[in-house]
Amino acid sequence: MIIAVDGPAASGKGTIARALARHYALPHLDTGLLYRAVGQALLAAGGDLDDEAAALAACAFDDALLADPALRSEAAGAAASKVSAHPLVRAALVQRQRDFANQPGGAVLDGRDIGTVIAPDADVKLFVKATPTVRARRRHTEMSRAGSTMSFDRILADIRERDRRDMMRATAPLRQADDALVLDTSFLDVNAAIHRAIDLVERKRAA
Ligand SMILES: Nc1ncnc2c1ncn2[C@@H]1O[C@H](COP(=O)(O)OP(=O)(O)OP(=O)(O)O)[C@@H](O)[C@H]1O
Numbered sequence: 134m135i136i137a138v139d140g141p142a143a144s145g146k147g148t149i150a151r152a153l154a155r156h157y158a159l160p161h162l163d164t165g166l167l168y169r170a171v172g173q174a175l176l177a178a179g180g181d182l183d184d185e186a187a188a189l190a191a192c193a194f195d196d197a198l199l200a201d202p203a204l205r206s207e208a209a210g211a212a213a214s215k216v217s218a219h220p221l222v223r224a225a226l227v228q229r230q231r232d233f234a235n236q237p238g239g240a241v242l243d244g245r246d247i248g249t250v251i252a253p254d255a256d257v258k259l260f261v262k263a264t265p266t267v268r269a270r271r272r273h274t275e276m277s278r279a280g281s282t283m284s285f286d287r288i289l290a291d292i293r294e295r296d297r298r299d300m301m302r303a304t305a306p307l308r309q310a311d312d313a314l315v316l317d318t319s320f321l322d323v324n325a326a327i328h329r330a331i332d333l334v335e336r337k338r339a340a
């Protein structure tokens with residue numbers, strides 16, 4: 134079974150994708166990490182995030198980079214959002230993601246274009262969303278716990294900017310697949326969101 138989980142930043146899609154992978158004993162790929170690694174590799178090489186050729190070269194990053202905790206930072210997310218708009222970068226990362234999705238037994242992938250581009254024939258597609266304010270509050274809590282002093286307002290502005298960039302880009306923009314099931318987590322805690330996701334998968338499988 135292939136499960137595609139898409140949605141905007143801090144909507145909870147990673148939390149849900151990991152839980153679904155555990156529940157169904159499937160491998161999981163956080164595809165955002167790939168774009169974060171490209172951005173990080175490019176910056177480490179002194180490159181410009183707007184330079185598509187340099188960003189393409191950074192797609193050959195060392196996989197050890199995927200374990201770097203620095204990839205989880207807001208700065209890495211913002212860099213990822215910029216390099217991910219380059220069509221050549223997206224093209225360079227497609228096959229790796231499709232191979233992961235199509236492995237025997239299936240997989241869970243989360244990102245922005247899983248249900249629309251990477252795995253358009255996925256058995257189940259979830260589109261996870263929450264209001265920008267709720268997402269910013271979650272991110273603020275997460276970052277404060279990790280020692281960050283970034284203000285709520287700044288995080289909210291970053292989230293809005295990332296949404297705009299991800300939705301407006303020409304290639305593989307963030308959008309809900311026509312056959313995706315929507316899961317709004319704005320008023321659900323983590324456990325309730327996970328239960329709802331499992332329920333949606335079960336209903337889809339039974340249909
Ligand atoms: N339903 C929920 N209620 C409260 N907090 C949540 C909920 N879902 C996730 N969180 C928390 O919100 C933060 C963002 O969640 P998560 O990393 O799953 O989002 P994401 O959509 O994968 O983000 P990104 O796109 O940046 O990778 C985490 O700190 C997570 O623990």
Ligand SMILES: Nc1ccn([C@@H]2O[C@H](COP(=O)(O)O)[C@@H](O)[C@H]2O)c(=O)n1
Pocket residue numbers: 142143164165166168169210213214215217218243244245246247295299
């Ligand atoms: N399938 C994907 C996944 C991610 N991106 C871009 O990467 C940025 C970081 O993603 P996170 O999920 O780790 O927050 C995100 O803002 C997107 O620009 C993508 O384009 N496609």
